[in-house]
Amino acid sequence: MARGHAYVLHLDRDSVLHRLPPEVKITAAVAVTLVVVATPRDAFWAFGGYAVLVAVVAALGRIPAGWLARRALVEAPFVLLAVALPFVAAGERVTWLGLELSVEGLLGGWNILVKGTLGVLVSLVLAATTTSRDLIVGLDRLRCPQILTQIAMFMVRYLDVLVGEARRMRVARISRGDDPRFLWQVRGFAAGIGALFLRAFERGERVYLAMLSRGYTGRMPPAGPGTGVASAGQWLLAATVPVAAAGVGVTAVLLS
Secondary structure, eight states, rough: HHHHOTTTTOOOOSSHHHHHHHHHHHHHHHHHHHHHHHHHHTTTHHHHHHHHHHHHHHHHOOOOHHHHHHHHHGGHHHHHHHHHHHHOOOOOOOEETTEEEHHHHHHHHHHHHHHHHHHHHHHHHHHHHHHHHHHHHHHHHTTHHHHHHHHHHHHHHHHHHHHHHHHHHHHHHTTTTTOOTGGGGGHHHHHHHHHHHHHHHHHHHHHHHHHHHHOOSOOOOSSSSSSSOOOOOHHHHHHHHHHHHHHHHHHHHHHH
16 A cells, blocks of 8 residues: 555646646547547548547647557457458458458448447546546536446556555465466465455455544545646637537538
C-alpha cells in the first residue's frame, strides 16, 4: 500500500486533457463513441475524419502514437472476426486477387473493424489522461448509481492488496512442494482461490465496519487536488470534439 496504486493505462503528463475534470472527459468520450456507432458504414470518408479528430486529441494529451498502437491490440479477436466475415457471409460476391468475397461481408467486416478501432482509441485516450480514481469520481458526479461507484472505488483501492496476497499464497504453496503446472494438483489451486475469496470477504467486512465507525454515510468524500466540479468553460472546451464529430456524422448521413 505504501507504493500507492498503479494505473496501468494512465500516462503521467501535464496537458490540457489531463487538467480537465473527469466528468467532462467521460461525457465527451461517450458522445464521440455514439456518433461513430451511428455513422453509416459506407460513409468511408467520415471515419477518416473521426480518426483525424482522435489523432488531434491524442496529440493535445501528449499520448505517443506507439503507445496507442500497442494497447489497441486488445481488439485483435474482433479484427479476426472482421477478416473472416467476407469469406463466410452470404449474398452477392466479388472476385479480388482470385478470392470470392461477399459484398455484405466486406461491409460488415469494415463496419466492425473501423468502429471497434475508433472506440478502443477513444477509450485509450480517456484512460491515458484520467486515473482510475478520477474516472470513478467523474462517474459519481454524473450521478452513476452509488452502489456501482462504491464497488469500483473499493476495487481500485484494494486490488493491489489482493494481488499481493495471492502472490504470497502461491509462494507458500510452492514452498510446500505444490506445483500448479500438474493437472492432478488443480484441486489445491482451486482451494487456494476459495481461501483468497474468503480472506477478501473478511477483509472487506472489517474495512466496512471501520469506515462506519469513522462516520461513513455511503458516499465517498472528495479528496486530493483538482476535485472541484467542472466550469462552463471546461464543458465548452470538451464539447468541441463531440460537436465536430457530430458535424461529420450529420454530413455523412445527409450525403448517404
